[in-house]
Amino acid sequence: MLAGCLTGDDGGDDVEGVPDEPAEDEELELVHWWTAGGEEAALNDLLESFRNEYGYSGGDINNNPAPGGAGSAIDTAIQSRVSSGDPPSTFQIWPGGSLDPYTSEDLLNPINDVWTDEMDSAYLDGVKETARHDGDFVAVPLNIHRLNNLFYNVNVVEDAGIDVDGLSDGEDLLTAMETADSEGYIGMAHQTSSTWSTLQMWEMVFMAQNGVDAYRDVLDKNVSDHESALEESLQLVVDYSDYISPNSASVTWDEANQAVIDGDAAFLHQGDWAVGEYQTASGFDYGEDWDMVPFPGTGGVYAIVMDSFVMPTNNPSPTMTKQWLRQCGSIDGQETFNRTKGSIPPRTDVPTDDYPEFLQDQASDFSDSDEQVPSIAHGSGIDPDGKSQFEEIFSGFIESWNASETASRIVDEL
Amino acid sequence: MLRRIASAFADLGSRFHGGEEAPGTEEEPSDPVTDGGTPAAASGSKRPLRHRDWVRALPFWLPPFLLVLLFVYGAISWNFVISLTGWEGLGEPSYSQLDFDMYVQFFEQVYDGAVERLNGGDTQIAEYNAFVNTFKLLIVFTVVSLGVGLGLAVLIDRGIRLENTFRTIYLLPMALSFVVTAILWRWMYRFDGGVINELLTAVGLGAFTQNWLGDPQFKLYAVIFALTWQFSGYCMIVYLAGLRAIPDDHYEAARVDGASTLRMYWRVILPQLRASTTSAAVVLMVFGLKAFDFIFVIFGGATPGPSADIMPILMYREAFGRTNWAYGSAVATILFLMALGIIAPYLYTQYKRGDL
Numbered sequence: 104m105l106a107g108c109l110t111g112d113d114g115g116d117d118v119e120g121v122p123d124e125p126a127e128d129e130e131l132e133l134v135h136w137w138t139a140g141g142e143e144a145a146l147n148d149l150l151e152s153f154r155n156e157y158g159y160s161g162g163d164i165n166n167n168p169a170p171g172g173a174g175s176a177i178d179t180a181i182q183s184r185v186s187s188g189d190p191p192s193t194f195q196i197w198p199g200g201s202l203d204p205y206t207s208e209d210l211l212n213p214i215n216d217v218w219t220d221e222m223d224s225a226y227l228d229g230v231k232e233t234a235r236h237d238g239d240f241v242a243v244p245l246n247i248h249r250l251n252n253l254f255y256n257v258n259v260v261e262d263a264g265i266d267v268d269g270l271s272d273g274e275d276l277l278t279a280m281e282t283a284d285s286e287g288y289i290g291m292a293h294q295t296s297s298t299w300s301t302l303q304m305w306e307m308v309f310m311a312q313n314g315v316d317a318y319r320d321v322l323d324k325n326v327s328d329h330e331s332a333l334e335e336s337l338q339l340v341v342d343y344s345d346y347i348s349p350n351s352a353s354v355t356w357d358e359a360n361q362a363v364i365d366g367d368a369a370f371l372h373q374g375d376w377a378v379g380e381y382q383t384a385s386g387f388d389y390g391e392d393w394d395m396v397p398f399p400g401t402g403g404v405y406a407i408v409m410d411s412f413v414m415p416t417n418n419p420s421p422t423m424t425k426q427w428l429r430q431c432g433s434i435d436g437q438e439t440f441n442r443t444k445g446s447i448p449p450r451t452d453v454p455t456d457d458y459p460e461f462l463q464d465q466a467s468d469f470s471d472s473d474e475q476v477p478s479i480a481h482g483s484g485i486d487p488d489g490k491s492q493f494e495e496i497f498s499g500f501i502e503s504w505n506a507s508e509t510a511s512r513i514v515d516e517l
Numbered sequence: 518m519l520r521r522i523a524s525a526f527a528d529l530g531s532r533f534h535g536g537e538e539a540p541g542t543e544e545e546p547s548d549p550v551t552d553g554g555t556p557a558a559a560s561g562s563k564r565p566l567r568h569r570d571w572v573r574a575l576p577f578w579l580p581p582f583l584l585v586l587l588f589v590y591g592a593i594s595w596n597f598v599i600s601l602t603g604w605e606g607l608g609e610p611s612y613s614q615l616d617f618d619m620y621v622q623f624f625e626q627v628y629d630g631a632v633e634r635l636n637g638g639d640t641q642i643a644e645y646n647a648f649v650n651t652f653k654l655l656i657v658f659t660v661v662s663l664g665v666g667l668g669l670a671v672l673i674d675r676g677i678r679l680e681n682t683f684r685t686i687y688l689l690p691m692a693l694s695f696v697v698t699a700i701l702w703r704w705m706y707r708f709d710g711g712v713i714n715e716l717l718t719a720v721g722l723g724a725f726t727q728n729w730l731g732d733p734q735f736k737l738y739a740v741i742f743a744l745t746w747q748f749s750g751y752c753m754i755v756y757l758a759g760l761r762a763i764p765d766d767h768y769e770a771a772r773v774d775g776a777s778t779l780r781m782y783w784r785v786i787l788p789q790l791r792a793s794t795t796s797a798a799v800v801l802m803v804f805g806l807k808a809f810d811f812i813f814v815i816f817g818g819a820t821p822g823p824s825a826d827i828m829p830i831l832m833y834r835e836a837f838g839r840t841n842w843a844y845g846s847a848v849a850t851i852l853f854l855m856a857l858g859i860i861a862p863y864l865y866t867q868y869k870r871g872d873l
Contacts, residue, residue, distance in 0.1 A: 179837050186607040204840050208608045296703070296730060297817030349709040352731030355817065491838035498820035499641045502733040512641060 118421040120216050121429045125158045126422035130165055133427070135195035136177050138170040141379065145443035149245075152439045153430045163423070167191065185210050190415035192424045198242045198411040199233035199483030200322075200490065205413070206236040212414040213239035217428045225434075225450040229475025230407060233483050242411040243431045246446040249465055250406035250478050251307050251398040254371040254381075256363050257391060259288050263369060270399035273308045273339050280346040280370065289368035290346025292359040295501045300356055301340065302497045303480040304372050309336040311400025315474050322477070322484040324517045330510055337506035344504055363393065372398060374408050374481075378461055379445050389461050397468075405472035408481040409449065492516050593853065600846035607840060619847035639823070646823040647831040650737055651855075654808060654827060658741045658748075659801045663794060665745060666752020671782065673753070674760045684757070687750035695747075699814035702743040706730045730815070733824035740812060740825060748804060752797045759793035760786070795863055802859045806852060809833070828852050 137146045150164060169177040181194050185205065196202065205211045218240040223231070226244075234242040253267075253276070260267055263286040265279045280290030294300050310318040313332045321329065348359045348368065360377055362368035364384045371377060381393050397404070412431050414424045430436040437448035438455075447455070447462055451470045455463050469475075477483030479493050496516065500509040566572060600619055604610035623644055630645020640646065669687055673680055690698065705712040706729040714726040729739040763786060771781040809829040812821050819834045828848055836845030 182607060182837070182840065186609070204607045208606060210607055296815075298820045298822075299818070349728075350707050350711075352728055353703050353707045353711065488839045491834060494818075494820045494838075495643060495834070496641075498822040498826075502736075502822045502824055503639070508641075 118425060121425045122422055123157070125163075126420065126426075129420035129423045130163055131159075131193070131420050131423040131427055132165040132167055132191040133193055134167050134169055134177060134181060134191045136169055137195070138168045141443060141445060145440050148443050149430070149436055149440040152436050153427060156430055156433075156435070157423075157426050159423075185415050188417050190417055190419070192418060192420045193412045193414060193427055195410055196242070196413055197482035198244050198409055199477045200485040201482040201487060202236060202242060202413070203486035205415070206241060210416055211236070211241040212416050212418065213241060214243070214414050214425065214428055215240050217243065217425055217432065222432045222450070225452045227449075227451060227469075227472070227475050229405075229477075230409070230449050233407075233409065233477055234411065242413045243428045244409045244411045244449045245431045245437065246410055246441050246444055247405075247449050247469065248374045248376055248408040248446045249469070250303060250374045250408050250481065251310070251401040251404060252373065252375055252377075252395050253398050254363065254373065254377060254393060254395045255369055256366055257394055259283065259363075259366055259369045262286065263288060265369065267394075267396055270396070272400040273311045273336070276370075276399045277339065277342050277346075280343065283369035284346045289348055289362055291343060291348075291370040291372065292362045292368040293343075293347035293351050293372070294354050294356045294359045295344075295347070295351040296353055296355065298494045298497045298501065299480045300373070301501050302493060303374075303478055304343070305336060305340050305497070306478055306480065307372065307398040307401060307406065308339050309333070310404065310406070310476070311398060312336050312339070315404060315476055318476060322479065324485070324489060326514050326517050330514050333513055334506050334510035337500070337509050341504045341506050375461075375465060376445065382445075382459070389459075395461075403473040405469050405475045407475050407477055407483070409477075409483060489517060596846050596853075597850050600843055600850050602843050604843040604846075605839075605841045610842070619844050620851070622844070623847055623851065641823055643823070643826060643831055643834075647826045647828045650824070650826055651806070651828045651852075653737060654741055654744075655802050655805045657738070658744050658805045659798050661741070662745050662749045662752050662801050663797060665749035666797065667756050667790075669749065669753040670756035670760055673757060684754070687753050689750070690747045691751050693747070695808075695810035696814050698743065698747055699811045702739075703730065703815050706739055733822065736822065736825040740808065740815065743815075744805070744808060744811065748801060752801070755793050755797040756790060759790045763789050795866070799860055799863045803856055806856055 133150075135146060137143055146166075150166065154160065154164070169180045177195065181191075181196075182204075184190055186208075190210075196205075202211065218234075226234075230244055230247070234240055234244055253270075255267055260283075263283045265282055267279075270276055270279055283290045293304070306318070309321065309332070312335065313329070317329055317332060320326075321333075326333065348354065348362060351359065356373060356377070357380055359368075360371055360373070360380055363371045364381065364387055375395075381387055381389070387393060398406075412428055414421075414428060418424050431440075432450070434448075434450060434453050437450055438453045441448045441453075441462075442458055445459075445462065447458075447466045447469055451466075455466045458466070479485045479490055482490055485493070493513075496509060496512050499512070503509070598612070598615070599610060601615040601617065602610045602612060603614070603618065626642055626644035627648050630640040630642035630648075633640035633642065634645065673683055677683070708714060708726075708728045708731065711729075713729065717723060717726050727735055729735050767785055767789075768781065771785045776784065807829065808827060812825060812827065812830055813819060813833075816822070816825065819830050819838060821830060829852065832845050832848040832852065835841045835848060
């Protein structure tokens with residue numbers, strides 16, 4: 104049915120450009136992990152906008168979710184299908200480092216014709232960088248969550264007498280947590296039952312203490328120049344650990360977050376997916392009961408956690424796949440999807456006037472940001488091998504809480 | 518069971534070569550004179566191939582036989598072949614150079630870890646930790662489950678009231694999935710407000726409360742304890758069946774000879790439960806090897822930390838986290854050989870004793 108896998112030019116799989124007319128005899132198979140309430144609704148909204156835009160019926164689309172938290176199940180399903188030459192039309196993946204195993208085997212089509220100038224100019228550089236491989240676009244980022252947030256319970260912080268806006272680096276945050284602790288509150292709601300939350304917290308601390316350039320060096324695995332900086336930032340996380348939730352080892356992040364809502368804990372460092380819980384809690388309002396500042400020391404930075412869609416080679420439906428990707432990169436598609444998902448659109452020209460107030464603030468912070476940096480814990484900053492190494496090292500770190508040993512392990516193993 | 522299969526095959530073979538079990542051939546199967554001609558020729562002339570029993574049974578046993586061959590033994594063999602390659606990433610494996618590099622690498626890592634460990638202190642080498650923890654889990658989990666199961670079985674066998682109710686209560690946890698019990702235990706193990714620590718405090722043992730899932734000293738044992746809870750009911754059922762099979766005379770004889778209850782169980786009853794013990798132990802060990810789900814759920818992913826890492830988790834991390842397919846397959850094969858090493862001696866002794 105299809106001519107071949109790699110055509111080498113921009114029009115992967117023999118389709119030039121992105122046709123406006125619906126394709127005949129094609130079916131779009133879409134694999135993703137959005138099966139929980141709000142996420143599923145957001146995807147369905149996006150699918151509806153896609154059908155309306157290109158004139159497809161529901162029967163043309165094979166919506167094939169691979170449920171499992173943050174893609175843990177999708178990996179096993181997609182990797183084997185793609186490597187055996189039987190890929191779906193498109194699948195959800197973190198852009199950036201997570202694409203490496205696919206791009207290194209030429210398993211993703213370049214999609215430069217999906218990325219029109221109009222789309223190109225609407226994305227910020229830090230985001231576009233994660234969608235490229237060797238100068239070609241291979242992915243379309245669809246949504247952005249911010250990672251460098253410090254959420255806090257306004258009443259707790261006022262009661263403890265902490266000036267949140269005055270916190271300028273990670274050391275200040277430690278002092279603030281000590282203050283909260285001495286007033287009888289949990290300094291920071293945090294989970295250590297799985298590794299990623301502590302890994303992302305260290306990433307923020309390292310960036311706050313050493314700047315974005317040093318952080319990007321770590322993402323590039325140039326760690327040996329930074330051993331003492333690694334150790335100092337890890338030590339700060341060890342110091343934090345005296346003030347985190349006593350239950351941290353046996354709760355999930357959202358169970359820990361409950362302490363912020365209940366007024367037992369002062370701070371929470373988490374991606375802005377945490378806001379969903381605040382919005383559903385009754386009588387817990389943005390600005391009055393909870394608020395957020397960028398993680399101290401990372402003010403001009405927007406640490407990004409994104410999802411994207413790609414076009415695998417040997418594509419079963421090249422026309423529809425490109426149309427789908429174009430829709431993911433359109434104003435219309437991103438506005439619809441992100442409103443329900445609770446994230447912000449990667450395009451800076453999407454109207455967000457009817458978004459919740461918090462998301463509007465995030466979106467304006469995003470367009471004003473100087474740097475957009477991806478993270479290790481959420482797969483965009485480093486390849487899966489590096490991510491897995493970091494996770495393994497950090498699983499040891501949250502047992503031993505030994506900064507120097509962990510720093511030298513990072514240097515040795517990466 | 519194996520013997521039954523073996524005899525079925527032998528039977529099959531003898532029919533194929535030796536033909537029908539006509540009364541004459543059964544008595545003097547090797548005597549061609551009484552039968553007139555060789556047995557093969559005799560049966561061939563008597564009944565056409567398509568009428569023979571094994572041929573007519575073909576549609577019933579051949580499809581499942583082929584499916585098992587392909588999906589079980591085929592998959593195991595292919596996994597082994599992959600472990601001999603150097604396959605990583607999402608490309609195609611190359612079969613040009615097959616060697617045992619991955620196995621060597623694994624055991625070198627285990628050795629390095631052991632050396633680090635002997636030189637004092639902990640090691641962070643995942644292979645060593647996973648290897649040692651797998652053994653710890655297998656042994657402690659099996660021994661404790663058997664002990665608890667035996668205790669429960671003896672108590673229930675004493676003719677208590679509501680026997681069926683208790684049996685159901687003890688067996689029920691086994692019906693639950695690891696995913697459910699892992700979440701349940703994560704709640705119970707909470708440091709602050711968890712059932713375990715609350716209970717300890719309530720009975721005045723507040724000094725023994727621990728951060729069960731946070732402290733590397735206790736993590737693995739917390740997992741083992743939960744698994745024991747789930748599987749000791751199974752041991753109880755196996756032992757209870759064993760106890761019920763012992764004739765009452767043995768109890769009475771021991772009593773008449775003046776044995777105390779303890780002595781009676783120790784000298785007369787327990788030795789007769791050897792078969793129950795081996796069969797339960799084998800099942801438990803195989804379950805222990807599969808503790809993957811429980812650990813994956815209770816620690817929210819494939820990085821439970823060095824103190825609770827086991828080989829199935831390591832295998833998953835290598836294969837699907839880092840796309841080191843060959844190395845992951847090697848770990849899987851080692852795990853398979855360990856399971857085989859547990860089951861094979863059992864099957865052999867059962868076979869020797871004629872219990873199969």
